[in-house]
Structure formats: C-alpha cells, structure tokens
Amino acid sequence: MPVSIQNIPSTEQLRDSRPKINANFDALKAASDAQESAITSKANTADVNVALSQKSPVGHTHGISEIANLQENLDAKAPSSHTHSIANVSGLQAALDGKRPLVDDVTAQTTTTRTLAATDAGDLIRCNNGSAIAVTVPTNTTVPFAIGTEIALSQQGAGQVTVVAASGVTINTPITGVAVKTRVQHSVIGIKKVDTDTWLALGDLATS
C-alpha cells in the first residue's frame, strides 16, 4: 500500500522559515552562553569543602605551647599572690628607721659617765654604780635629737645620776641652784627636748 506523505513543506516554505530558525537558534545560543557564564562564576563545591576543612571551629581553644612566647612571658611574671621583703620596697627601711619603737628600750649604764647618743631617744637608761654617774646632753649639732625627744634616767644603785648640759645646751629645771640629778635610789628623772638646744628636766629631782 503506498505511503501518503502529507504536510511536507515546500522548498519555498523551508526557505521562508530559515530566518526564523536562525533567530531561534541565536536566542538559544545566547541563553546557553549566559547560563555557562553564570555557572563558571560560581565556586566549586570541592574547593569550598577544602577551604572549610582548613578552618578552626568558632569555639576552639589553644594550649599555652601553641602561643608563641607565652610560656616565657608567664615565667617572667610574679604570681598573683606573692610577697615582698622590706628591701623590695624603696625607702621603706629608711622610713622605718625614722620611727620610734612602740615600746622603748631599757638600757643599762654601769660606768660613771655617759654622753647621750641618738639611739638613746625614748629609752630608759638604768644607771647602776656605787659612785655618782654623770650623763651629758650633747649639743644639737653633735646629736640632732628631734624636738620632743624624751630620755628617762633611773638611779639603780647608790650613785646619784646627774644630767650635765654640754656647753651651749640649756636644761631648764624648777629647782634653782641645784644640779639636775636623781633624788634617791630608784628615783626616775627625765629630760624632754623643747628647742634646738633646750631641754626640760622632769621627774623625781633632787632638791638640794
């Protein structure tokens, strides 16, 4: 049975449709190029995964040894709870040396003469001898006791203790014409510096 071929375009129809086919092809080609370009500009998933694998998690930690020079810098620091000696604090020893002790010294004097020294400030000097004992108060130039300094003297033995003012020093006493001295055994007298070279006598003073 012969085959019936229908709707076959004529040569003229094919010729007339070529521009339209070409236009469609160009449009498809342009769309394809645009899509290729768009895809090319996208990151490669494998490359992204490699880059991510080289990153640390946001909440990660480090050991001391992983931070350059951290251990040696820590070693050079003092512990947060540490102590100091007096020598570590500048000027502290000198400031302490300038203070009177909370409790003054009691010192012994067993010979018959003594000149007061800076270390006697505030002390009680127990004078113990069978003969009279003379204690000399030096000038301010020789020993610059601070004004207000007190020094006490006691008569421990039979020998009376007399306070002698060095030349240039005045010791004021309410008992005129009598040396500044202890009255009897175990009397305690004192002197208090009230001016550069002026002291006041106090205590159990002899009256004759």
Ligand SMILES: [Fe+2]
């Ligand atoms: Fe410190």
